[in-house]
Amino acid sequence: xxASFLTPTGHSDIFISAAIWTGLAALLxxxxxxLQIIAMRIGLRRRRRGEARALARWRPxxxxxxxxxxxxxLPPLRHGERLPFLRLWAHxxxxxxxxxxxxxxxxxxxxxxxxxxRTLLARGARPARLLAALVLGHLHDRPSWPLLMRxxxxxxxxxxxxxxxxxxxxxxxAAADYMVPLFIQREDWALSLAAGILQQAGEPAGAALxxxxxxxxxxxxxxxxxxAEALHVTLPAGLxxxxxxxxxxxxxxxxxRGVRTPETIADVRALLQHEDWQVRVQAARALGRVGExxxxxxxxxxxxxxxxxxxxxxxxxxxxxxxxxxxxxxxxRASLTDRFAADMLSQAMAESEAG
Amino acid sequence: xQNDTTSASxxxxxxxxxxSQVLRFMLERQGYRVxxxxxxxxxxxHIAANGxxxxxxxxxxxxxxxxxxxxxxxxxxxxxxxxxxLMLTAKNTERDTVRALDAGANxxxxxxxxxxELLARVRRFLRPAT
Amino acid sequence: MNTDSxxxxxxxxxxxxxxxxxxxxxxxxxLFSLRALYRKGQEAFIGELPRAYSGLEPPVSILVPxxxxxxxxxxxxxxxxxxxxxxxxxVVINDGSKDGTLDVLKREFALLPFPEAYRRxxxxxxxxxxxxxxxxxxxxxxxxxxxxxxxxLNAGINASRxxxxxxxxxxxxxxxxxxxxxxxxFLRDPTVVATGGTVxxxxxxxxxxxxxxxxxxxxxxxxxxxxxxxxxxxLFGRLGWSALNGMLIISGxxxxxxxxxxVLAGGYRPDTIGEDMELVVRMHRTLxxxxxxxxxxxxxxxxxxTEAPEDLATLKNQRVRWQRGLAESLNANWGLMFxxxxxxxxWVAFPFMLFFEWLGPVIELGGYIFMFYAFLTGLVSxxxxxxxxxxxxxxxxxxxxxxxxxxxxxxxxxxxGKQLLLLGLMVILENLGYRQLNTWWRLIGLWRWLVQKEASxxxxxxxxxxYDGQAQAxxxxxxxxxxxxxxxxxxxxxx
Numbered sequence: 005x006x007a008s009f010l011t012p013t014g015h016s017d018i019f020i021s022a023a024i025w026t027g028l029a030a031l032l033x034x035x036x037x038x039l040q041i042i043a044m045r046i047g048l049r050r051r052r053r054g055e056a057r058a059l060a061r062w063r064p065x066x067x068x069x070x071x072x073x074x075x076x077x078l079p080p081l082r083h084g085e086r087l088p089f090l091r092l093w094a095h096x097x098x099x100x101x102x103x104x105x106x107x108x109x110x111x112x113x114x115x116x117x118x119x120x121x122r123t124l125l126a127r128g129a130r131p132a133r134l135l136a137a138l139v140l141g142h143l144h145d146r147p148s149w150p151l152l153m154r155x156x157x158x159x160x161x162x163x164x165x166x167x168x169x170x171x172x173x174x175x176x177x178a179a180a181d182y183m184v185p186l187f188i189q190r191e192d193w194a195l196s197l198a199a200g201i202l203q204q205a206g207e208p209a210g211a212a213l214x215x216x217x218x219x220x221x222x223x224x225x226x227x228x229x230x231x232a233e234a235l236h237v238t239l240p241a242g243l244x245x246x247x248x249x250x251x252x253x254x255x256x257x258x259x260x261r262g263v264r265t266p267e268t269i270a271d272v273r274a275l276l277q278h279e280d281w282q283v284r285v286q287a288a289r290a291l292g293r294v295g296e297x298x299x300x301x302x303x304x305x306x307x308x309x310x311x312x313x314x315x316x317x318x319x320x321x322x323x324x325x326x327x328x329x330x331x332x333x334x335x336x337r338a339s340l341t342d343r344f345a346a347d348m349l350s351q352a353m354a355e356s357e358a359g
Numbered sequence: 360x361q362n363d364t365t366s367a368s369x370x371x372x373x374x375x376x377x378x379s380q381v382l383r384f385m386l387e388r389q390g391y392r393v394x395x396x397x398x399x400x401x402x403x404x405h406i407a408a409n410g411x412x413x414x415x416x417x418x419x420x421x422x423x424x425x426x427x428x429x430x431x432x433x434x435x436x437x438x439x440x441x442x443x444x445l446m447l448t449a450k451n452t453e454r455d456t457v458r459a460l461d462a463g464a465n466x467x468x469x470x471x472x473x474x475x476e477l478l479a480r481v482r483r484f485l486r487p488a489t
Numbered sequence: 490m491n492t493d494s495x496x497x498x499x500x501x502x503x504x505x506x507x508x509x510x511x512x513x514x515x516x517x518x519x520l521f522s523l524r525a526l527y528r529k530g531q532e533a534f535i536g537e538l539p540r541a542y543s544g545l546e547p548p549v550s551i552l553v554p555x556x557x558x559x560x561x562x563x564x565x566x567x568x569x570x571x572x573x574x575x576x577x578x579x580v581v582i583n584d585g586s587k588d589g590t591l592d593v594l595k596r597e598f599a600l601l602p603f604p605e606a607y608r609r610x611x612x613x614x615x616x617x618x619x620x621x622x623x624x625x626x627x628x629x630x631x632x633x634x635x636x637x638x639x640x641x642l643n644a645g646i647n648a649s650r651x652x653x654x655x656x657x658x659x660x661x662x663x664x665x666x667x668x669x670x671x672x673x674x675f676l677r678d679p680t681v682v683a684t685g686g687t688v689x690x691x692x693x694x695x696x697x698x699x700x701x702x703x704x705x706x707x708x709x710x711x712x713x714x715x716x717x718x719x720x721x722x723x724l725f726g727r728l729g730w731s732a733l734n735g736m737l738i739i740s741g742x743x744x745x746x747x748x749x750x751x752v753l754a755g756g757y758r759p760d761t762i763g764e765d766m767e768l769v770v771r772m773h774r775t776l777x778x779x780x781x782x783x784x785x786x787x788x789x790x791x792x793x794x795t796e797a798p799e800d801l802a803t804l805k806n807q808r809v810r811w812q813r814g815l816a817e818s819l820n821a822n823w824g825l826m827f828x829x830x831x832x833x834x835x836w837v838a839f840p841f842m843l844f845f846e847w848l849g850p851v852i853e854l855g856g857y858i859f860m861f862y863a864f865l866t867g868l869v870s871x872x873x874x875x876x877x878x879x880x881x882x883x884x885x886x887x888x889x890x891x892x893x894x895x896x897x898x899x900x901x902x903x904x905x906g907k908q909l910l911l912l913g914l915m916v917i918l919e920n921l922g923y924r925q926l927n928t929w930w931r932l933i934g935l936w937r938w939l940v941q942k943e944a945s946x947x948x949x950x951x952x953x954x955x956y957d958g959q960a961q962a963x964x965x966x967x968x969x970x971x972x973x974x975x976x977x978x979x980x981x982x983x984x
Contacts, residue, residue, distance in 0.1 A: 019498075019501060019502065019505070019873055019876070020872050020873050020876045022505070023505060023873070023876035023877055023879060023880045024876050024879065024880075026509060026880050026883070026884070027876065027879035027880045027883040027884075028883075030880070030883035030884050030886070030887040031883050031887075033887050033890075034883070034886050034887045034890045037887070037890040037891060037893075037894045038890065038913065040894055041890075041893060041894050041897050041909065041913070042909075044894075044897050044898060044901075045897060045901070045906065045909060048901055191679075192678070192679055194675075194676045194679070196547075196676065197676065312606070312608045315606070316606070344606065347604065347606040348606045350604040350606075351603070351604050351605050351606045354603055354604050354621075355603075355621075
């Protein structure tokens, strides 16, 4: 039995040593943390001062380049200045377009940035590779194509998307061919990211998409169609018509979203009575875009639909129909016996007035 | 009546530090006098307290008071009513360019912008009437 | 005598172990958050570059419940209009205010009544009228019968147009990129159903036009303690849980949710105090039961600032309320604990909260009292008592210091060296009384909850049935109308 815990002068050695050692460890760690905090703050200050100096040296050079007057001799780019320079340079590249981009690129090449960025891309840590990909994309740097392609395939999303963005700027045609099937397949990448990158490829992206869409099966086609919609690509007519008649509902829904011209209007009208409410919603919207006066009746029928969103979009579509005037709409509203339909039409009319 | 000194002054309202420095550099190089305000509130105070410049270069997304409201303020001031306003819009959706023109701006430039194009539009508004 | 000594020995060891486990657990969470912060810091550079809006960022409905906010509501809404985000709408819910809140809104935003076909997905108290601003086309106001914050949020959800909604307090001070930052996880990962933003202490900061202009430290010691406390417990602790996908709380001051997931879980519960936490725990439970893959993430960037109470009475009420809210949230969702598909939330986070946060105050305070009593009556020696205090306070200081270090590493918001030193001092002082006071208040909260639970159990059950009855009273609609199943698509424009 251990020494009595109870007597006023006795104590459990184990308890006390355990407690004291734990407390000392905590104290030591706290001191270390304190020192770490101070070190980080000093480091931060020093970094900021260095950055300010670098910017003061290089900002005038970049400004001159932007207005078309690159100085004949550039100061040498010091080691510690590279990062602040790159940040300013990338920020300006993102804010400007036209000749200014090429002028900035020339300054970068003369300062040896392209070489530096390539080494960063090959051997740097993760943030360095991100920055390098960004820079090389702005530079349209062909030699880094293979490295960027490898980076586009890594599982790390930020790295791969940045690499794709850069690839588009290096060679839009080749990149579009590679990326379109990739973006269609990667459903986990948000549409906005895919569209943002593809938009940079311009026309080649649309062409690649038009080539790829007929090859897709029903599971992939919806996403392909949605990307096409985001890029405002006109789809081959036959493709849209066959998509509208597809058995797979997601395909039909995506196809309806892409209806912009009256060629497929017969299919759209047929889908207004579809059993799935999401199809009816998209059909109503599509009819608003391409419908004619005679479609007003069909849309009025949908105003009495059981689903709120169907009624809402049908009402909006009625307002979009070119042939209906304000007076027509008022008369229409007055003639409705269904309370929900009348409410919905009133709401849509009020919304369009409020802008 | 415009005399030469006022026709060469420009008010730049832009919150991005790097872009505003580029703008200042570009415009001063052309001989204009640049007054820079970094946010909507400083700009509205300036508008209320000072005489009009030759041109206002205005960003849409500003802290405290956005660009559209500043345009309305400008048009509400009698001395500033005729001042040309050139807006820098970042969103390239149709709605914002329409909104800019409806609010009373004379022209707009979409960001990312081309420096030479911006200068040409500025020159157009500051050309002395012939 | 021997059993007594055994008992005392057991209790003292238990208390010691509890303090080590409590602080150790939070230190571990801070360690997880360290990794997450490190990765985040690397990506910060890319985020800073101007990105032309591609027009496809998920649109958000910002819901602002307001009760008697006539003095500040106009300025708050105006500042929210300046958020840098591609597309969003603001829905203000006037919760039957007795002052001039609605009049102020009508005047400042040129409201006109709007014939809205209101869609009742979640039952709420009666909505009197819906208004729309003619000056700002994306602002709407709902005027309804008073029903509390949860009820107002439910009404806002019913009226919202977009697939994501943001619950925000009328007095939250945001930053212009707050909305962009907290919606970013939705862009990266389509399984994210909710994200929470950090709430930081606004006292001592300069605020103008509804936005934060300069970060500063408050003068009041109570507020200073809270600054350190928020860093220690609310910031990085939550980031740690988020890294494990076990985050059980999203602050009501600023959080983004996917509407379909919330409707699936049943919306906010109108009869609880901690409706924000209760919803999140219920979302975990519901989604786990249905075996739907999901993530609930925490965004550590400083996006939301609130005024912390600077007097003891208000602070005490706040903490008592928080503890009651915690208790209610856990109590309403027992099904999550140790459930078959419970994962980290069910097997780690819920028990952790239960033991260390819910029951914790009892053991903490009980431990202090016991040791003190035992020392006084000679049951333990002064060495043992001293050692105990050394450990308890030392670990607490270590934890607070780790919070400060993480803040310096990631955001270093306090630019002056003097501020850092002051915070360092507060790290120590916070543990010498404030933390214990907090524990006492939480104990009171626990007690009040226990007492109230017994009394109003019957009343709550009856109220629940009543609400359901009201919802079904609507005119004939297809049975599929309320609570349409989530489509599983990543958030985009509405159909």
